[in-house]
Amino acid sequence: QVQLVESGGGLVQAGGSLRLSCAASGLTFSNYAMGWFRQAPGKEREFVATIARSGSSTNYFHSVKGRFSISRDNAKNTVYLQMNSLKPEDTAVYYCAARYGPALISSAHDMNYLGKGTLVTVSS
Numbered sequence: 001q002v003q004l005v006e007s008g009g010g011l012v013q014a015g016g017s018l019r020l021s022c023a024a025s026g027l028t029f030s031n032y033a034m035g036w037f038r039q040a041p042g043k044e045r046e047f048v049a050t051i052a053r054s055g056s057s058t059n060y061f062h063s064v065k066g067r068f069s070i071s072r073d074n075a076k077n078t079v080y081l082q083m084n085s086l087k088p089e090d091t092a093v094y095y096c097a098a099r100y101g102p103a104l105i106s107s108a109h110d111m112n113y114l115g116k117g118t119l120v121t122v123s124s
Contacts, residue, residue: 001026002024002025002026002027002098002113003023003024003025003026003115004022004023004024004096004097004098004113004114004115004116005022005023005024005025005096005115005116006020006021006022006094006095006096006115006116006117006118007020007021007022007023007118008020008021008118009093009094009118009119009120010119010120010121011121011122011123012086012120012121012122012123013122013123014086014087014088014122014123014124015085015086016086016122017082017083017084017085017086018083018086018120019080019081019082019083020036020080020081020083020094020096020118020120021078021079021080022034022036022078022079022080022081022096022115023076023077023078024077024078024079024096024098025077027098027113029074029077030053030054030074031053031100031101032053032098032099032100032101032112033050033051033052033053033098033099033100033101033102033103033104033105034050034051034070034072034079034096034097034098034099034105035047035048035049035050035051035070035096035097035098035099035104035105035111036048036049036050036070036079036081036094036095036096036097037094037095037097037108037114038090038092038093038094038095038120039092039093039095039117040089040091040092040093043092044108045095045108046061046108047061047105047106047107047108048060048061048064048068048081048094049061049064049068049069049070049081050070050104050105050106051070051071051072051079051104052102052104053101053102054074055071055072055074057104058070058104059104063089064083064090067083067084067085067086068081068082068083068084069081069082069084070082079096081094083120086120086122087122088122088123088124089122090120090122091120091121091122092119092120093117093118093119093120094117094118094119094120095114095115095116095117096114096115097111097113097114097115098111098112098113098114099111099112100112
């Protein structure tokens with residue numbers, strides 16, 4: 001059974017930092033592109049960042065470029081999201097996603113597995 005378990009969420013002041021982790025099990029991690037999505041209250045889930053199987057390629061939602069950084073450790077079956085210069089509008093539940101194959105994750109409909117999420121709250 002595939003599991004994606006996110007951790008690292010919490011309450012932080014604007015301008016602060018958080019590092020999210022997603023531990024994967026039940027799959028061959030290095031065969032999957034990984035990504036992060038988020039969903040704010042009353043809004044649709046949106047793409048945040050993605051990373052290729054080897055970690056050689058990444059892509060980001062325009063509003064987080066330069067502030068967020070996605071990385072992975074295939075030996076630990078874990079993907080990370082380093083979030084710096086956080087803003088109140090970053091407040092959301094953050095979800096980890098996995099997509100089988102070489103292509104980067106491109107949309108909320110483009111994934112095989114999704115975690116249950118971790119809440120990030122940024123206070124002003």
